[in-house]
Amino acid sequence: MITFDGVTKRFPEGTVAVDSLDLEVEEGSFTVFVGPSGCGKTTSMRMINRMIDPTAGRVLVDGADVSGVKPTQLRRGIGYVIQNAGLLPHRTVIDNVATVLLLRGERRRTARRAALEAMERVGLDVRMATRYPAQLSGGQQQRVGVARALAADPPILLMDEPFSAVDPVVRADLQNEMIRLQAELHKTIVFVTHDIDEAVRLGDQVAVFGTGGVLQQVGSPAQVLTAPANDFVTEFIGKDRGYRALSFRGVEDLPVHQVPTLARGQAAPERGEWILRLDEQGRPLAWIEPGSRREHRPGSVVPPHSTLRQALDAVLSSPSSAGVVVDGEGAARGVLAPEDVVGALRILGDVEALPLRGAGSAVADRAEQP
Numbered sequence: 001m002i003t004f005d006g007v008t009k010r011f012p013e014g015t016v017a018v019d020s021l022d023l024e025v026e027e028g029s030f031t032v033f034v035g036p037s038g039c040g041k042t043t044s045m046r047m048i049n050r051m052i053d054p055t056a057g058r059v060l061v062d063g064a065d066v067s068g069v070k071p072t073q074l075r076r077g078i079g080y081v082i083q084n085a086g087l088l089p090h091r092t093v094i095d096n097v098a099t100v101l102l103l104r105g106e107r108r109r110t111a112r113r114a115a116l117e118a119m120e121r122v123g124l125d126v127r128m129a130t131r132y133p134a135q136l137s138g139g140q141q142q143r144v145g146v147a148r149a150l151a152a153d154p155p156i157l158l159m160d161e162p163f164s165a166v167d168p169v170v171r172a173d174l175q176n177e178m179i180r181l182q183a184e185l186h187k188t189i190v191f192v193t194h195d196i197d198e199a200v201r202l203g204d205q206v207a208v209f210g211t212g213g214v215l216q217q218v219g220s221p222a223q224v225l226t227a228p229a230n231d232f233v234t235e236f237i238g239k240d241r242g243y244r245a246l247s248f249r250g251v252e253d254l255p256v257h258q259v260p261t262l263a264r265g266q267a268a269p270e271r272g273e274w275i276l277r278l279d280e281q282g283r284p285l286a287w288i289e290p291g292s293r294r295e296h297r298p299g300s301v302v303p304p305h306s307t308l309r310q311a312l313d314a315v316l317s318s319p320s321s322a323g324v325v326v327d328g329e330g331a332a333r334g335v336l337a338p339e340d341v342v343g344a345l346r347i348l349g350d351v352e353a354l355p356l357r358g359a360g361s362a363v364a365d366r367a368e369q370p
């Protein structure tokens with residue numbers, strides 16, 4: 001657990017970057033510091049690993065005041081990932097990933113083995129081990145940055161805007177990867193971003209910072225989006241908050257209905273309803289229109305761990321208005337009915353009816369979704 005106890009940071013020339021911060025980060029939770037530029041998110045994060053020391057108050061890691069722990073020793077248990085990955089350009093990928101282990105005095109062979117495992121864990125092809133950072137895409141470089149932070153298996157991971165320099169598609173991939181990794185590893189993660197969408201997608205606790213380094217609200221994504229604490233938070237999350245709220249609600253409560261299906265090549269019978277054509281692996285190929293028997297492309301699907309936002313997209317993009325639910329291999333399990341998705345949207349406005357996520361539980365919730 002990480003505790004900020006009345007923490008203030010005033011820089012020598014007078015800027016108060018963080019003002020009387022009280023905050024707890026539960027062990028194994030994913031906490032996101034979010035807010036506009038210059039509101040003290042990075043400064044707060046850097047006080048955890050003593051890159052910056054507070055002017056007043058205490059930061060505790062597992063009950064111990066970090067001011068009494070040597071920075072080198074403290075950082076052994078704290079991985080750190082930054083924007084643009086911060087890789088050493090003249091070292092190969094594997095040497096970059098092994099850096100912390102080598103600094104820690106591990107033998108070269110042990111360090112390289114652990115580095116390869118970390119690469120695999122973050123979804124990097126180990127054949128990239130001998131490349132140099134400049135020979136990788138931005139997204140791959142970020143993965144190397146995450147692998148490097150994880151290689152020494154620290155219980156705490158600090159991530160400072162790690163995905164903000166990559167394009168939106170790669171960014172979404174990296175976010176999914178983080179959700180998957182956290183479900184596996186249960187690290188205590190503190191993640192800084194100025195993107196509220198990223199915050200509600202990843203965090204099970206969201207801390208909204210405001211001007212002058214004052215914490216404005218801390219709570220689950222649902223609480224922040226549906227019950228903003230003040231005008232600042234309302235303004236910050238913006239007018240799309242209802243739409244954003246779709247991103248943290250899973251589809252696990254929605255009934256999955258069965259529809260008639262046909263295999264590839266089978267002639268379509270006269271039916272008064274839409275038929276789903278599947279390939280040999282049971283994956284959706286097309287929707288067959290009743291009457292005309294015209295075949296339409298199936299639209300987006302609802303894979304495991306989907307959010308209500310994905311379900312809504314599947315329903316809106318489906319020619320039959322039914323969103324196809326698929327398993328991990330992409331095989332159709334059934335469909336979501338548009339009226340069920342709309343029904344789920346209705347209760348979003350009602351905070352009492354929401355299955356609010358407590359700190360530490362979000363990833364488990366996601367892991368149990370269909």
Ligand SMILES: Nc1ncnc2c1ncn2[C@@H]1O[C@H](COP(=O)(O)OP(=O)(O)OP(=O)(O)O)[C@@H](O)[C@H]1O
Pocket residue numbers: 011012015016017035036037038039040041042043044194
């Ligand atoms: N070393 C420093 N010396 C003086 N002022 C600083 C220093 N580092 C940060 N600040 C100031 O402290 C305030 C908070 O900065 P910080 O980087 O923590 O904000 P942030 O919320 O992380 O912003 P961003 O999203 O732009 O990184 C800013 O006004 C910044 O200019």
